Amino acid sequence: MRVLFLASEATPLVKVGGLADVAGELPRALRTLDLDVRLALPFYSSIKESGLEVERIGEASVVHSGGRRGAEVYSSETRGVPVFLIDGAPIRQSEGIYESPEIDVDKFIFFSLAALALCEEIGWQPGIVHANDWHAALSVAWLNAHREGNSFWNEVASVFTLHNLPYMGSDASRVLVDYDVKIADLAHLPPWSRNLPLPIGLATADWLSTVSPSYAKEIQTSEFGHGLEGLLQSRRERLVGILNGIDSEVWNPTQDAALSTTFSYDDIESRVKNKQALQSELGLETDPDVPLLAMVTRLDHQKGVDLVLDALNDVINERWQFILLGTGDSALEGRAEKLSSTHPDRIRFINRFAPKLARRIYGGSDLMIIPSRYEPCGLAQLIAMRYGCIPVVRSTGGLKDTVEDYDSTGQGTGFTFGPAESGALCTAIQRGLNLFGDKATWQELQRRAMMRDFSWQRSAEDYYDLYRRALGERSV
Numbered sequence: 001m002r003v004l005f006l007a008s009e010a011t012p013l014v015k016v017g018g019l020a021d022v023a024g025e026l027p028r029a030l031r032t033l034d035l036d037v038r039l040a041l042p043f044y045s046s047i048k049e050s051g052l053e054v055e056r057i058g059e060a061s062v063v064h065s066g067g068r069r070g071a072e073v074y075s076s077e078t079r080g081v082p083v084f085l086i087d088g089a090p091i092r093q094s095e096g097i098y099e100s101p102e103i104d105v106d107k108f109i110f111f112s113l114a115a116l117a118l119c120e121e122i123g124w125q126p127g128i129v130h131a132n133d134w135h136a137a138l139s140v141a142w143l144n145a146h147r148e149g150n151s152f153w154n155e156v157a158s159v160f161t162l163h164n165l166p167y168m169g170s171d172a173s174r175v176l177v178d179y180d181v182k183i184a185d186l187a188h189l190p191p192w193s194r195n196l197p198l199p200i201g202l203a204t205a206d207w208l209s210t211v212s213p214s215y216a217k218e219i220q221t222s223e224f225g226h227g228l229e230g231l232l233q234s235r236r237e238r239l240v241g242i243l244n245g246i247d248s249e250v251w252n253p254t255q256d257a258a259l260s261t262t263f264s265y266d267d268i269e270s271r272v273k274n275k276q277a278l279q280s281e282l283g284l285e286t287d288p289d290v291p292l293l294a295m296v297t298r299l300d301h302q303k304g305v306d307l308v309l310d311a312l313n314d315v316i317n318e319r320w321q322f323i324l325l326g327t328g329d330s331a332l333e334g335r336a337e338k339l340s341s342t343h344p345d346r347i348r349f350i351n352r353f354a355p356k357l358a359r360r361i362y363g364g365s366d367l368m369i370i371p372s373r374y375e376p377c378g379l380a381q382l383i384a385m386r387y388g389c390i391p392v393v394r395s396t397g398g399l400k401d402t403v404e405d406y407d408s409t410g411q412g413t414g415f416t417f418g419p420a421e422s423g424a425l426c427t428a429i430q431r432g433l434n435l436f437g438d439k440a441t442w443q444e445l446q447r448r449a450m451m452r453d454f455s456w457q458r459s460a461e462d463y464y465d466l467y468r469r470a471l472g473e474r475s476v
């Protein structure tokens with residue numbers, strides 16, 4: 001089975017958000033199942049400057065009102081996954097990964113169509129075109145409109161994965177005309193969405209997936225559907241939720257060089273050395289008996305950062321320390337700075353992108369607070385549990401699917417709460433603080449969390465089943 005996997009970013013080549021982790025790790029896991037998966041990415045200047053070894057394998061072109069637009073295609077490999085790197089004028093005009101809406105919509109439609117044209121040019125016929133998010137959505141729309149009667153594409157099936165529904169792309173009406181992309185099957189789309197890439201992908205792909213079972217259900221409701229719940233309800237038989245995973249080699253506390261002390265669930269006692277080192281590094285009191293709370297996140301309303309800042313004020317009389325690592329909304333940054341300066345003995349706000357420090361926070365903190373208003377899947381809770389840091393999460397989306405609430409019977413892997421309110425979060429934090437004092441029970445909780453399997457292998461097997469189902473339909 002051949003799979004063309006299209007995305008706008010993928011680790012370790014280029015990363016802006018969580019999509020990069022999925023696109024960098026899922027294809028690798030799929031290849032262990034004997035699938036011939038090829039990753040397609042735009043050949044950004046940052047990749048060119050990285051020193052990656054590439055080979056020029058040919059050219060392709062796409063129709064455009066100003067004359068056919070040429071694409072130069074290179075191949076490379078990362079962690080055993082073959083990569084197609086698509087270059088051309090629309091990609092070179094962009095200095096960064098994401099730019100202005102006008103530049104991006106032109107760049108990514110060109111990328112999507114050029115990746116398909118490449119397959120024809122080199123004679124590599126995929127069975128599945130798997131597109132991710134709005135950046136690659138027009139590949140499945142083109143396939144839907146052009147494969148009938150086309151011997152190369154006729155039996156090719158499409159899968160479209162949405163990672164975060166609100167990010168739909170910008171108005172593509174002019175660019176669709178320029179590239180002569182004719183879109184069909186939009187009857188279920190509300191008129192306002194018919195020129196937006198992501199809704200077009202949702203309407204035209206053979207199968208849809210999203211990154212957790214609960215999120216697949218939530219986006220069919222008015223609360224989380226962002227105006228597309230009608231379309232998603234109409235396609236519910238074609239929509240599956242497949243939980244994301246993490247790379248258990250990349251996220252491995254037994255061999256993580258960023259930690260001061262490596263450890264395992266069999267040696268959980270050694271973990272406290274990381275906590276003490278982290279406290280010392282950030283100028284906090286070095287005391288293993290003080291509960292260390294943390295949050296590693298983008299500072300955004302979605303992530304519930306404001307709920308955390310309010311909840312901490314409500315438990316200010318308790319004994320704890322708190323670390324917040326992240327950048328984002330300036331108003332939230334200002335609030336975090338103010339809270340940190342008001343309580344310099346117990347709160348640290350690190351306003352920067354610091355991947356190695358993030359690892360030390362996962363490996364040394366006691367509670368990881370993740371109060372998202374919505375969360376398609378989330379990686380923070382998966383990494384936290386892998387590193388023995390107990391998550392405090394709102395019960396929504398992938399958080400709900402991955403964190404089991406601790407109860408009096410001694411089961412569970414974290415602490416959950418329902419309403420997106422600081423009072424509900426405060427109660428969950430308080431439950432964690434109360435249990436922390438019982439060292440033996442706390443270590444049992446840590447071990448139970450660390451033993452959960454969130455590797456990509458399970459996700460890959462679910463996608464393999466979806467691919468087989470989609471291919472079976474096209475070959476009938």
